[in-house]
Amino acid sequence: MSDIITMVAPVNIAVIKYWGKRNEELILPLNDSVSATLDTNVMCAKTSVCVSPNFLEDEIWLNGVKESFSNERMQNCLREIKVRATVEKSVDDVFLSWKIHVCSENNFPTAAGLASSAAGYACLVSALAKVYKIKSDVSSIARLGSGSACRSVYGGFVRWHSGVKIDGSDSIAVQIADKSHWPEMHALILVVGDTKKKISSTKGMRISTKTSDLFQYRIQNCVPKRTEDICEAILAKDFVKFGEITMKDSNQFHAICLDSYPPITYMNDISNKIIELIHKYNNFHGEIKVAYTFDAGPNACLYLLQNEVPKILPLIQHIFPSSNPDTFVTGLPTHCEMINTNLLELFAQSNQKDLVKYVIHTKVGDGPAEVTDGSHLLDESGWPINPIIT
Ligand SMILES: Nc1ncnc2c1ncn2[C@@H]1O[C@H](COP(=O)(O)OP(=O)(O)OP(=O)(O)O)[C@@H](O)[C@H]1O
Numbered sequence: 001m002s003d004i005i006t007m008v009a010p011v012n013i014a015v016i017k018y019w020g021k022r023n024e025e026l027i028l029p030l031n032d033s034v035s036a037t038l039d040t041n042v043m044c045a046k047t048s049v050c051v052s053p054n055f056l057e058d059e060i061w062l063n064g065v066k067e068s069f070s071n072e073r074m075q076n077c078l079r080e081i082k083v084r085a086t087v088e089k090s091v092d093d094v095f096l097s098w099k100i101h102v103c104s105e106n107n108f109p110t111a112a113g114l115a116s117s118a119a120g121y122a123c124l125v126s127a128l129a130k131v132y133k134i135k136s137d138v139s140s141i142a143r144l145g146s147g148s149a150c151r152s153v154y155g156g157f158v159r160w161h162s163g164v165k166i167d168g169s170d171s172i173a174v175q176i177a178d179k180s181h182w183p184e185m186h187a188l189i190l191v192v193g194d195t196k197k198k199i200s201s202t203k204g205m206r207i208s209t210k211t212s213d214l215f216q217y218r219i220q221n222c223v224p225k226r227t228e229d230i231c232e233a234i235l236a237k238d239f240v241k242f243g244e245i246t247m248k249d250s251n252q253f254h255a256i257c258l259d260s261y262p263p264i265t266y267m268n269d270i271s272n273k274i275i276e277l278i279h280k281y282n283n284f285h286g287e288i289k290v291a292y293t294f295d296a297g298p299n300a301c302l303y304l305l306q307n308e309v310p311k312i313l314p315l316i317q318h319i320f321p322s323s324n325p326d327t328f329v330t331g332l333p334t335h336c337e338m339i340n341t342n343l344l345e346l347f348a349q350s351n352q353k354d355l356v357k358y359v360i361h362t363k364v365g366d367g368p369a370e371v372t373d374g375s376h377l378l379d380e381s382g383w384p385i386n387p388i389i390t
């Protein structure tokens with residue numbers, strides 16, 4: 001049996017959204033996208049992998065429950081890892097013929113618009129790469145699991161180049177800057193709903209690509225310049241420019257969802273209230289202090305600099321009161337400052353509690369890393385330590 005390899009991998013939240021594919025099977029996007037990778041100490045997927053001549057079939061347990069390995073995307077990742085191992089001659093043929101056991105857990109809700117697929121596939125592929133001793137870039141293999149997963153293979157700020165080649169070999173993620181470049185960049189994830197979304201990203205982007213007139217306009221006229229501009233803003237640590245592009249791109253992505261036929265709505269009334277809050281907050285300060293972005297769900301990701309966190313958090317808590325104020329904010333430690341009374345006057349408190357269920361406070365972090373404290377999810381024989389029998 002091989003050694004058990006355990007890795008953790010981060011989620012990433014895009015500031016230039018990936019939406020639309022030029023090739024569905026290879027998961028090749030129609031536009032470049034840009035994201036920040038978030039700290040694995042707060043949110044992560046953790047995956048243990050091992051291979052053994054004793055295993056009868058490839059098996060995977062996700063959050064304790066046995067899932068099918070016949071899932072096409074999982075199969076594609078494993079196949080490409082083995083192709084790469086063959087090309088790199090990193091392991092011998094006998095090793096390649098052994099079956100694999102994978103056990104993975106997310107420490108946050110799965111399939112709820114919190115980028116679990118990105119962290120999950122980045123983790124799976126990074127762990128497989130370690131087991132099969134692959135040295136080259138594996139972002140293009142993570143991409144085969146879920147497009148956005150290729151960006152979670154790197155830490156800091158990452159650009160996924162759509163590429164132009166038919167075989168997708170140039171559709172890879174590249175780091176723009178590592179986490180130490182802009183350590184003040186924090187994120188607050190406002191969890192509005194943590195149940196499974198009605199229309200998956202895969203399906204949603206298929207509908208938009210086919211039916212939205214705005215979609216082509218976005219790809220041709222907006223994304224190329226925005227991508228260059230936001231990369232410059234990141235390198236120059238220009239938060240105002242970063243924030244403006246982030247918010248405009250999120251708004252355009254959701255406009256395209258609405259322009260799709262039938263229309264797709266991922267955001268809800270609470271999401272719109274959050275947008276209103278951020279614009280009022282920024283107007284009050286006379287410049288962009290906080291930027292929102294929404295993926296394929298109602299949850300907001302707010303990007304902001306660290307010193308802004310204690311200022312905006314009490315306002316969020318005031319507008320969206322919680323029935324569990326002590327556990328409302330999770331993740332990185334934080335404190336709250338007094339809210340400026342002139343600012344407070346601009347906002348009405350919601351009379352319904354728990355519209356925002358909880359907030360995850362996190363920051364930009366590193367890419368996947370090996371877990372070396374022995375806390376594997378598979379036992380010495382390669383079976384899950386805590387399986388859930390259904
Ligand atoms: N830790 C993991 N290991 C392997 N696969 C995972 C893992 N976590 C999630 N996945 C896969 O990703 C799927 C969820 O992807 P989905 O796109 O529906 O949700 P999401 O990633 O949370 O949302 P979004 O992509 O909109 O942010 C799961 O059903 C599973 O197949």
Ligand SMILES: C[C@@](O)(CCOP(=O)(O)OP(=O)(O)O)CC(=O)O
Pocket residue numbers: 013014016017018019027033117145146147148149201202203294295296
């Ligand atoms: C809105 C998004 O989060 C869409 C993510 O789409 P996925 O990567 O989940 O889609 P597939 O490639 O079909 O698996 C924007 C983004 O992360 O860039």
